[in-house]
Amino acid sequence: MAPLRPTGHTPGMEDLRRIRTPRLEIAYTEHGPPDGPPVVLLHGFPYAPAAYAEVVPPLVAAGRRCIVPYLRGYGPTRFLAAETPRSGQQAALGQDLLELLDALAIPRATVAGYDWGGRAACILAALWPERVSGLVSCTGYNIQDIAASARPAAPEQERRLWYQYYFHSERGRAGLEADRRGIARLLWRLWSPEWHFDETTFAASAAAFDNPDFVRVVIQSYRHRFGYAAGDPALEEVEVALSRQPRITVPTIAPHGGADGVGPAEASAGHHRYFTGPYERRVLPGIGHNVPQEAPEAFARAVLDLPI
Secondary structure, rough: OOOOOOOOOOOOOHHHHEEEEEOOEEEEEEEEOOOOOOEEEEEOOOHHHHHHHOHHHHHHHHEEEEEOOOOOOOOOOOOOHHHHHOOOHHHHHHHHHHHHHHHOOOOOOEEOOOOOHHHHOOOOOOOOHHHHHEEEEOOOOOOOOOHHOOOOOOOOHHOOOOOHHHHHHHHHHHHHOOOOHHHHHHHHHHHOOOOOOHHHHHHHHHHHOOOOEEEEEEHHHHHHHHOOOOOHHHHHHHHHHHHHOOEEEOEEEEEEEEEOOOOOOOHOOOOOEEEEOEEEEEOOOOOOOOOOOOOHHHHHHHOOOOOO
């Protein structure tokens, strides 16, 4: 196993692996003993596996097998068929994670993530709990309630969601196509106002946005969650199950950045109602939305505090 370098380097790019699932060729890196308890670390939008560069070493030191995939639409991950919808809907993220575990012949794993990655992890834990030994989900319960998406939020929260409304328009799609790095850099600043990342750190993740399907997957994701875009028909059964807002039974730790600029910490204060198993919420003062990159020790600690 090649050692990981500090933040700013994409973990193990020189050791990038690929594996095929029914829909994707998923690019991922793997670190630690192959027979160690598996942990899947999942990035969000607009981020990349580089977010976990400083999370993986303490997990490996504790004997964990760490798998860090690129989500659909990011980095070297590719769709296998031209006719597969370039969907970023929540069911797709959860199904991709399930199929990755199947392809790697992993019967059960700790799953940990934030933003889109946290959503995939929550979905796996909710619908296929037998595959999950523990869950780390930043900001708590991340399964979308699409039926309630037309219900207005408080004005301050509506302001935070400007980028989602922007992506609902063709102007927003064209804007993301024209300057995906510029939009991502702005969101990093707004969502993590106390994190002063440098250009090298940003560039290590921004390379993942060059995927040819990035814009289509992102735009479909933000339109679908408001009911403005159809989902992949092959995933309709999963979406119906998610519409019931299923409870999560597996042991869960929910870190939430106290300075999160898109989802304030108070938003997850009542999320315990979605968890019927052991659940602990940890608010991290001064930390924004990108918890694994801003607070890698706290994120790793959350993983290690869960049962194997």
